[in-house]
Amino acid sequence: MSETTTQRPKRPRDQPRTEPTHPPGPRRPAPDHDxxxxxxxxxxxxxxxxxxxxxxxxxxxxxxxxxxxxxxxxxxxxxxxxxxxxxxxxxxxxxxxxxxxxxxxxxxxxxxxxxxxxxxxxxxxxxxxxxxxxxxxxERAGRALVTELTRLPELDRQAVELVDLAGLKAKEAARVLGISAGALRMRLMRARTRLRRAHDPRPESGVTS
Known part of the structure; x- marks a missing residue:
């Protein structure tokens, strides 16, 4: 009789099954809750x-x-x-x-x-x-560049300013301007090329008409 009672006790085998139900709780606070x-x-x-x-x-x-x-x-x-x-x-x-x-x-x-x-x-x-x-x-140099940029199409000008002056990534600047990242890169490349040409030292000093 004593043997049957010693083999009955339940070992901590089924205890682990109740523990996994608790962990989800701590993950609830989101970083943007404030x-x-x-x-x-x-x-x-x-x-x-x-x-x-x-x-x-x-x-x-x-x-x-x-x-x-x-x-x-x-x-x-x-x-x-x-x-x-x-x-x-x-x-x-x-x-x-x-x-x-x-x-x-x-x-x-x-x-x-x-x-x-x-x-x-x-x-x-x-x-x-x-x-x-x-x-x-x-920002004096930046202002001079912005003035020079007025000769470019509006979106080209803003692409250069947002990326080269404000420091946004191309993808971010594209989002600001409402165009695709590919279109922004094309405008950026074209605008930079025109600005490089404009910055080339030229012998003319007020001789243009």
Missing amino acids: PAAGFEQLYRATIDAVTAYFARRTTDPQTVADLTADTFVEAITSYSTFDPRRGTARAWLFGIARRVFAKHCETDARQRERAVRLAGRRDLAADHVEELLDRIDA
Whole structure:
């Protein structure tokens, strides 16, 4: 009788079967569960590049500050709509910067609206003005290139600026401009060739008509 009772006890063989049901729990927190942290990371990584983007377009530090601020305000209000499957956050942000500048140009073209905008804006602190003037000065060569680029077709010009000046990858720049990566590379190659020719030292000094 004692033998039958000693052979019955269940060994820890079936215990492992109950353990695998627990592991899925810790994987649940997603890295994008905190939009504020995600946006702060994007801001820190791109603030200099976005400021430089506008510093190549205007020498007025107040305008550079306004356009940079407008870009990030629009970005933070629409950050929840950003879909990483459709492109990088950097490309998405430069798409916003491009729209902000286009909107600024439309406004700036009308003197009345421009006067209203200048009258209502908040003055910058002296140290911020100094910092932006340094940034504008640093982008002098870039600004000269942007001026030279005006002779190129619009998309060719923007392809060069986004890739060669703003530092976007070809795929990111293509996403900003709404064209394929192959089309962007073709435009980039053509634009660079034309710019190289324009930069060749020529003997003419104001002799052109």
